Amino acid sequence: MRISEAAAACGLSPDTIRYYEKSKMLPKVHRTTNGNRDFSQENVEWLTLLYWLRESGMPLKEMRRFTHLAQAGPETIPERRKILLDHSEQLRRRREKLDRCEAVLAVKIASYGAPDQENQT
Amino acid sequence: MRISEAAAACGLSPDTIRYYEKSKMLPKVHRTTNGNRDFSQENVEWLTLLYWLRESGMPLKEMRRFTHLAQAGPETIPERRKILLDHSEQLRRRREKLDRCEAVLAVKIASYGAPDQENQT
DNA sequence: CCTTGACTTGGAGTTACTCCAACCCGGTAG
DNA sequence: CTACCGGGTTGGAGTAACTCCAAGTCAAGG
Numbered sequence: 151m152r153i154s155e156a157a158a159a160c161g162l163s164p165d166t167i168r169y170y171e172k173s174k175m176l177p178k179v180h181r182t183t184n185g186n187r188d189f190s191q192e193n194v195e196w197l198t199l200l201y202w203l204r205e206s207g208m209p210l211k212e213m214r215r216f217t218h219l220a221q222a223g224p225e226t227i228p229e230r231r232k233i234l235l236d237h238s239e240q241l242r243r244r245r246e247k248l249d250r251c252e253a254v255l256a257v258k259i260a261s262y263g264a265p266d267q268e269n270q271t
Numbered sequence: 272m273r274i275s276e277a278a279a280a281c282g283l284s285p286d287t288i289r290y291y292e293k294s295k296m297l298p299k300v301h302r303t304t305n306g307n308r309d310f311s312q313e314n315v316e317w318l319t320l321l322y323w324l325r326e327s328g329m330p331l332k333e334m335r336r337f338t339h340l341a342q343a344g345p346e347t348i349p350e351r352r353k354i355l356l357d358h359s360e361q362l363r364r365r366r367e368k369l370d371r372c373e374a375v376l377a378v379k380i381a382s383y384g385a386p387d388q389e390n391q392t
Numbered sequence: 393c394c395t396t397g398a399c400t401t402g403g404a405g406t407t408a409c410t411c412c413a414a415c416c417c418g419g420t421a422g
Numbered sequence: 423c424t425a426c427c428g429g430g431t432t433g434g435a436g437t438a439a440c441t442c443c444a445a446g447t448c449a450a451g452g
Contacts, residue, residue: 163409206376209408211407227384231384234383251323251326252359255355256359259356273398285399286441287439289400305448307399308399308400
C-alpha cells in the first residue's frame with residue numbers, strides 16, 4: 151500500500167505519516183525496490199490508532215511512550231491501559247472546559263442584543 | 272495595575288499578555304514613568320474576553336479581527352456577533368469530535384480487558 | 393551601598409505539523 | 423527513443439501560539 155492510500159485509510163496526511171516515522175512512532179515500514187514506503191494492513195491499523203490518539207489531543211511525547219510500550223510486548227498492557235485511562239480523564243476535563251467556554255460565549259453574545267436588532271453594549 | 276496582577280485577574284500569563292500586545296490585540300496600555308505597563312480595569316476586562324476566546328480555540332488571526340472591529344466602534348456589533356455565533360458553531364463541532372474520540376478510546380481500553388486482570392490483545 | 397524582586401526588551405526554543413524544492417522512478421504517447 | 427506525467431523520496435524552511443531566557447533597569451528595604 152502506497153503512502154497516499156495509507157493516508158486515506160487512516161485519516162492522517164502523507165506528510166504527517168512521514169513525520170511520525172521520523173519521530174519513531176512507527177515500526178520499520180517496508181520499502182519497495184525503488185525506495186517507496188509500502189504499508190501493511192497492520193501498519194495502517196497502528197496509524198489509525200495514532201490518528202485517534204492525536205485527534206483526542208494526546209501530545210506526541212506521550213504517543214511515543216505508548217508506541218514504545220506497544221513494541222515491548224503484551225506485558226506492558228497494564229501500563230498502556232493506564233495511559234489511555236488517564237487520557238480519558240483529560241478528555242473529560244476538556245469537555246468541562248468546553249462547557250464553560252460555551253457558557254461564557256453565550257453570555258457575551260447575549261450582551262450584544264437580539265439578532266438583527268441594534269441595541270445595548 | 273502591574274502585569275502580574277493583570278495576569279492573575281484575566282487568566283493569561285504575563286508573557287502571553289506581552290505577546291498579545293505585540294500582536295496588536297490590545298489598545299495602547301498606559302506606562303508608568305519607569306516604563307512598566309499599568310493596566311486599567313477596562314484593559315483587564317478586555318484581556319479576560321481574549322482569554323475566553325483563546326481558551327475556546329479561536330485562532331489569533333480571528334481574535335485580531337475581532338479586536339479591530341471592537342476598536343472601530345459600536346456599528347460593528349452585528350459583525351462581532353456573527354464572529355461569536357460562528358465560533359459557537361465551531362465549539363459544537365469540537366464537542367462532537369470529542370464525543371467520537373471518547374467512544375474510540377473506550378473501545379480501545381475495553382480491548383485491553385478488565386482492570387487488573389491480564390488477558391486478551 | 394547592596395541586594396531583592398518586579399519589571400523591560402529582543403530573541404531563541406518548542407510542538408506538531410505543513411509546505412516546498414529538488415530529485416528519482418515507472419509507464420504511456422508521439 | 424525521448425518527453426512527460428503522476429506518483430514517490432529527502433532535507434529543510436515556515437507557521438502558530440506561545441514560553442523561556444539573558445541582559446538590563448528601577449524602587450524599596452536592611
